[in-house]
Amino acid sequence: MKRILLLEQKLDESTTAIQYAYRIAKRDGAEVLCLFLIPSSMTTADWIETQERVVGEDIKKAERIGMRIKQRFEDEGIRFSYRAIRFQPTIFMKELEASMPVDLVIAGRLTSPVEVADLGLGSIGDLGVRLNCPVIDAEAMQKSFEPISPRLWRRFILYGIGSALMYFVFFPNIKHLNKFYMGGGILAGLAIMVTVAVHAWVYGSTTECLPKFIRMDKD
Amino acid sequence: MHGEVVTEIIDKMGIVTQIFGNHPHYMLVMVLIGFIGGTLSGFIGSGGAFFMTPAMMNLGVPGVMAVAANITHKFGKAMMGQKKHGEMGHVDKKLGIILLITALAGIRVAVVVNGWFFEHMGKAGSSLYVSVVFCVTLSIIGVFMLRDALRSRRPGASGPSDRFVKMARKFQIKPLVYFKVANVRISLIVMIVIGFLIGYMAGTIGVGGFIGVPAMIYIFGVPTVVAAGTELFLAMFMGAFGAFNYGVEGYVDLRLTLLLYAGSLVGIFVGAIGTKLVKELYIRMVTALLILLCVVSRALAVPQYLGELKWVSFTQHVASLCELGSKLFLFGSGVTSTAIILYLVFRVHLREQRLFRLYRPEAMPVASIRR
The missing domain is CATH 3.40.50.620 (HUPs)
Structure with missing residues (x-):
C-alpha cells in the first residue's frame, strides 16, 4: 500500500x-x-x-x-x-x-x-x-471488536421476558379484552394508545439488541 | 348498472376472529407483513402502511379496520424507528412538529369520512374508497419518484430532482421558517397545506410517509435521510392521534396490531441501520418500484369491491383472477423489495466486517503513536 x-x-x-x-x-x-x-x-x-x-x-x-x-x-x-x-x-x-x-x-x-x-x-x-x-x-x-457488554445482555433478557409475557399471556386473552378495547369511547381510545406504546417499547427494546449482537449497530 | 347499496350489520369483533379461524396461517402471514413493512419503514422512512394496509385487506380485513390497525401500529413502530434515526442525527423535530399540527386536523377529517363509508356502504364500500384513493395518489407519486431515481443514475446527475424545490421557492409566501437540521427555509403556508394533506392521507389509507417523505424531499428540498427520520418523528404523533380516534370509534382490533409488531419491530432496526450503509440512490429506486407495484395490486382488487356493491358484475373467473393478481403483485413486490434491502444491507455489512478483520488493531505492530 x-x-x-x-x-x-x-x-x-x-x-x-x-x-x-x-x-x-x-x-x-x-x-x-x-x-x-x-x-x-x-x-x-x-x-x-x-x-x-x-x-x-x-x-x-x-x-x-x-x-x-x-x-x-x-x-x-x-x-x-x-x-x-x-x-x-x-x-x-x-x-x-x-x-x-x-x-x-x-x-x-x-x-x-x-x-x-x-x-x-x-x-x-x-x-x-x-x-x-x-x-x-x-x-x-x-x-x-469490543466485547458485547453485560448491560446489553441484561437489557435483552429483561425486555425479552416482558415481551414473552405480552404475547403469551396478553394475546391469548385478547378476545375478552377486545370487548373493552373495541367497545369504543374515550377510555378505549386511551387504553389502546397506552397498550401499544408499552408493548412497542418493551418488545422494541428487545429487538433493538439484535443488530448490536451481530455488530451491525455499533452505537 | 348500480345495484342497491348493501348495508351490513357488522360485528367488528367477529371479523378478525373469523379470518384467523378460517385461515390460522394468516397469523404468521401478518407477522411477515409486519416484518416487510418495518424493514421498508426503517429504510425509506415510509412504506410500511402502503404495503401493510392493502396486505391486510387482501387477507379479508375491511379497509377501515386495516387502516385502524396500521395507524395504531404506526405509533409504536415510529416511536422506536425515530429513536434510532434520532441517534443518527436524521430528525428535524422543529419541522416535524409544525407539520404535525396541521396533520392532526387532516387525520380527524379522514377518520370521519372513512367511518361514514363503512357505516353507510359496508365493508366493500369502505375498501373501495380506500383502494381508489390509494391508487390515484400513489400512482402519481410512484411515477414521479421512479423517473427521478432513473434520472439520478445518469452521469453528472446526483441527488433528488430540485425542479419542484425551485418552483416552490419562486412562490415562497411569507412567513418563511428556517430548519437547522434539514438546512432549508420553507413557507409556513405551504407547510400548513402539505401537513393537512399528509394527515388526511394517513387517516384515509394509513399512508402518511409516502406523501410526507416525497413532499419533504421534492417540495421542501430536505435531504432524503432527514426526510425519512423526520417522517418517523411525525408518524409517531400521527399514529398516536390516529390510534386514539379509531379506538374511540371502536375499529382497532389489537390482535392485528400486535401481530404486525412481532415482525415490524425486528425489520425497522435493520432498515434504519441500512440507511447508513447503503447508497441513497438505491433507497429511492426501491421506494418508487415498490409504490408502483402496490398500486397495481390495489387496482386489481377494485373489481371485487365493485362486484360486492353490485355496481358491476364480473364472472367468477375474472373475479378470481383479479384477486389472485392483486395478492401476487402485493406480496411479490413486498417480499422482493425486502429481500433486495436485506441483501444490500448485509452485503455492505459483511464487506465492512471483512475490511475490519483485514485492518484490525491486533494485527498491527504493538508500537503506537506517542505524544
Missing part, C-alpha cells in the same frame, strides 16, 4: 482514526495525507462574520495540530502531509479529487453536512463507491 487518505473532523492529536492511520502506515510503509474538515454553514447572512471568525480559528487550530502530528509521524519514518479545508460540498469534492489516487481511506467520526449528503455522500459506503477504494470508519472498527 502506498497512500492513505485520513479524513478527520475532530481537532485532536490522538483520535482513533489517527492512531489507525499510524499503525497501518507503519506496517505497510505508506504515506498519509490528512484532510481536517472544518464545518461551516453560510445560510444566514446575519451570522457570516461570526462564522468566518470561528472557521478561521478552527483552521488555524487544525494547522497547529497537523504540524505536531507531522512531527511525530516523521520521527517514526512515516511521510505525513495535511490540509485544513472547509467541509462544504464543492471544496470537499475538489480536495478529494486532488488527493486521488489513494489505496485506503480512514474516516474519523464525520457528521456529514446535509449539503454533502445531497451529493449522494450520506454514508461511508457512498464515499467508497465514489472514490473506488476501501473506506474504514475508524470508530466503527474499534467498536466492532
